[in-house]
Amino acid sequence: MLYGLKIATRYLTANKAQTALLVAGVAVGVFIFIFMSALIGGLAEFILSRTVGDLSHITIEAETDDPALLISPEGHVLVVAERGRTRTATLAEAATWLPLIEEVSGVRAVSPQITGAGFLTRGAQVAQVSVTGLELGRESAILDLAGYMVDGDVRVGPGLISLGRDLVDDLALSLGQTVRLESSKGVAAILTLSGIFETGNGAMDGARAFVSLSTARTLFEMPQGVSQIEIKLNDLNAADATALRIRALTGLDAVPWTDGAEQLMEALNAQAQTGYFLKTFALITIVIGVASALLLSTYRRRPEIGIMRAMGAGRGFVLFVFVTQGALIGLMGGITGAALGYLALLPFPPREAFRPGMLPLDITQGSYGLAVTLTVIGAILASILPARSAARVDPVTAIGQ
Amino acid sequence: MSTLLEVRDLVKTYGTGEAATRVLRGLSLHLDTGEMAALLGPSGSGKSTLLTILGTLMKPTSGSYIMLGQDMIAADDTALTDFRNAHIGFVFQFHNLLPDFTALENVIFPTAVREGRETPQARDRGRVLLTRMGLAERIDFPTAKLSGGQKQRVAVARALMNSPELVLADEPTGNLDRASAMQVMDLISEINREEGTTFLISTHDEKIAAVCRRQIVVGDGVVTG
Numbered sequence: 287m288l289y290g291l292k293i294a295t296r297y298l299t300a301n302k303a304q305t306a307l308l309v310a311g312v313a314v315g316v317f318i319f320i321f322m323s324a325l326i327g328g329l330a331e332f333i334l335s336r337t338v339g340d341l342s343h344i345t346i347e348a349e350t351d352d353p354a355l356l357i358s359p360e361g362h363v364l365v366v367a368e369r370g371r372t373r374t375a376t377l378a379e380a381a382t383w384l385p386l387i388e389e390v391s392g393v394r395a396v397s398p399q400i401t402g403a404g405f406l407t408r409g410a411q412v413a414q415v416s417v418t419g420l421e422l423g424r425e426s427a428i429l430d431l432a433g434y435m436v437d438g439d440v441r442v443g444p445g446l447i448s449l450g451r452d453l454v455d456d457l458a459l460s461l462g463q464t465v466r467l468e469s470s471k472g473v474a475a476i477l478t479l480s481g482i483f484e485t486g487n488g489a490m491d492g493a494r495a496f497v498s499l500s501t502a503r504t505l506f507e508m509p510q511g512v513s514q515i516e517i518k519l520n521d522l523n524a525a526d527a528t529a530l531r532i533r534a535l536t537g538l539d540a541v542p543w544t545d546g547a548e549q550l551m552e553a554l555n556a557q558a559q560t561g562y563f564l565k566t567f568a569l570i571t572i573v574i575g576v577a578s579a580l581l582l583s584t585y586r587r588r589p590e591i592g593i594m595r596a597m598g599a600g601r602g603f604v605l606f607v608f609v610t611q612g613a614l615i616g617l618m619g620g621i622t623g624a625a626l627g628y629l630a631l632l633p634f635p636p637r638e639a640f641r642p643g644m645l646p647l648d649i650t651q652g653s654y655g656l657a658v659t660l661t662v663i664g665a666i667l668a669s670i671l672p673a674r675s676a677a678r679v680d681p682v683t684a685i686g687q
Numbered sequence: 688m689s690t691l692l693e694v695r696d697l698v699k700t701y702g703t704g705e706a707a708t709r710v711l712r713g714l715s716l717h718l719d720t721g722e723m724a725a726l727l728g729p730s731g732s733g734k735s736t737l738l739t740i741l742g743t744l745m746k747p748t749s750g751s752y753i754m755l756g757q758d759m760i761a762a763d764d765t766a767l768t769d770f771r772n773a774h775i776g777f778v779f780q781f782h783n784l785l786p787d788f789t790a791l792e793n794v795i796f797p798t799a800v801r802e803g804r805e806t807p808q809a810r811d812r813g814r815v816l817l818t819r820m821g822l823a824e825r826i827d828f829p830t831a832k833l834s835g836g837q838k839q840r841v842a843v844a845r846a847l848m849n850s851p852e853l854v855l856a857d858e859p860t861g862n863l864d865r866a867s868a869m870q871v872m873d874l875i876s877e878i879n880r881e882e883g884t885t886f887l888i889s890t891h892d893e894k895i896a897a898v899c900r901r902q903i904v905v906g907d908g909v910v911t912g
């Protein structure tokens with residue numbers, strides 16, 4: 287079939303301008319395909335990292351006991367024990383689970399935490415804060431606290447506290463000064479401001495306090511255990527599966543971030559669907575373009591096809607010549623389009639540097655191989671119809687024309 | 688002389704019903720190996736139709752056709768394609784050469800398509816044939832740059848490429864001036880004498896027909912002389 291390849295190549299090079307135009311058309315389709323892939327992929331990446339990047343991917347919260355009921359044999363409710371306001375649930379055996387969870391594949395970091403509410407007092411000023419007790423050395427496990435630090439140290443040792451920039455401004459605090467933190471349990475502690483962070487998130491910067499786990503134990507009267515365990519994964523898309531695995535392993539109620547994020551997932555899904563739709567159209571355009579160009583070429587070359595058939599070329603040979611032309615056009619257009627797509631995406635920043643307000647085009651999500659493969663397959667499919675009509679050319683009428 | 692081909696009672700009707708044209712009406716013909724025959728007859732008498740059937744490019748409406756002891760009517764498309772490639776050469780009046788290929792590439796096509804590639808041996812034979820046709824200087828010329836007479840000589844060389852027993856030529860000189868036409872005919876008779884290749888050449892030119900040893904005249908759908 288080497289000879290068929292030679293004939294196909296010659297047919298393509300004989301009409302250089304026409305072939306170049308056709309290849310350019312295919313390349314544009316491939317370019318759109320790649321651009322859409324990079325855009326949809328980059329957009330999803332961007333949205334996810336914006337919304338989920340600083341969140342825990344899997345959270346294990348202590349279950350608060352349901353209110354106890356005393357029910358009579360007839361089914362009447364006799365007594366309802368009101369749930370204690372100040373009772374905090376604990377994951378008592380957290381310490382035993384942590385090493386186990388850390389070993390689960392795909393888990394990047396585990397952060398045991400004690401959370402609660404409290405009042406921060408500085409002179410006459412009072413501010414309500416939500417307090418998170420973090421393990422020393424694991425401050426940045428979930429939220430990139432180190433990255434958001436604008437002043438001071440990220441490490442919250444015993445007796446220290448990190449506050450958001452807005453809160454610090456409200457209370458006119460400065461690094462090294464002390465504040466009084468009283469928990470909802472009524473326990474108070476005098477803490478030294480050791481770090482100021484700014485995340486850009488108002489709720490975080492204006493009402494969040496980070497203390498050490500040991501400080502939180504005292505504040506919330508929790509001598510052992512923690513109130514929640516936050517888990518960060520290497521791949522946030524693996525949250526569902528990993529949560530299941532952790533649940534099976536520990537029996538704890540591990541909740542993936544996707545629970546309660548249905549709207550986000552739906553939006554991302556819809557966005558991906560739009561992408562598929564546009565990419566399919568790009569492919570259809572390629573197929574129609576190649577098919578019509580080859581059909582025209584088949585028609586123009588009818589006398590030649592007749593001569594080849596008279597000289598002893600079989601139908602299969604003619605078929606091969608035209609399908610090969612389609613494949614070659616697909617390959618050339620595919621590679622050209624992929625190369626152009628790559629070059630066009632090069633000036634855009636990598637996904638780590640995405641910022642709001644610019645197109646989050648992710649060069650690594652161009653699906654170049656897929657684009658070229660699908661284009662070649664599409665072009666081959668597109669050439670089957672013209673190739674079959676070429677193979678069916680009746681040599682007598684073709685030569686007699 | 689041995690029999691090369693034999694057709695009996697060939698009938699060919701184009702179209703059906705009202706529009707049906709009966710072109711061949713029970714034509715019988717016998718050709719021996721090594722013959723050099725002219726096929727004469729007025730335009731529309733069915734010369735091309737007969738050559739097309741003899742060339743296995745079309746089947747008759749009825750009748751029998753045996754060539755080299757094989758039944759050409761019963762054979763399928765694949766078998767006929769291979770048979771043509773090995774045993775029959777063609778020279779047409781128009782649309783003879785592949786325009787995007789050189790003279791040599793055109794000449795070696797019948798061998799290359801059989802072997803799946805252009806072998807050095809095929810190229811050597813192609814060069815010999817082109818040289819014999821007086822085209823030594825034009826071997827690697829694109830066919831578009833050749834004159835009408837040169838093109839027809841390339842076509843003759845190609846028809847001879849696989850050393851076929853039979854070469855069918857349908858008005859091969861119809862488009863040529865007298866001098867070019869005679870040059871082509873002289874080369875054909877030389878090949879016929881030296882190689883024993885059978886030629887059947889349709890023409891309505893008496894001078895061309897005179898070069899051939901036998902004249903077959905078609906009229907009213909049968910051989911009349």
Ligand SMILES: Nc1ncnc2c1ncn2[C@@H]1O[C@H](COP(=O)(O)OP(=O)(O)O)[C@@H](O)[C@H]1O
Binds near residue numbers: 710730737
């Ligand atoms: N494909 C065809 N369909 C219908 N009629 C045809 C076809 N080919 C040839 N004919 C008719 O058959 C007759 C013989 O044609 P042809 O064999 O070409 O004769 P010649 O070559 O002697 O001029 C003509 O009348 C022509 O119009």
Ligand SMILES: [Mg+2]
Binds near residue numbers: 735736
């Ligand atoms: Mg004719």
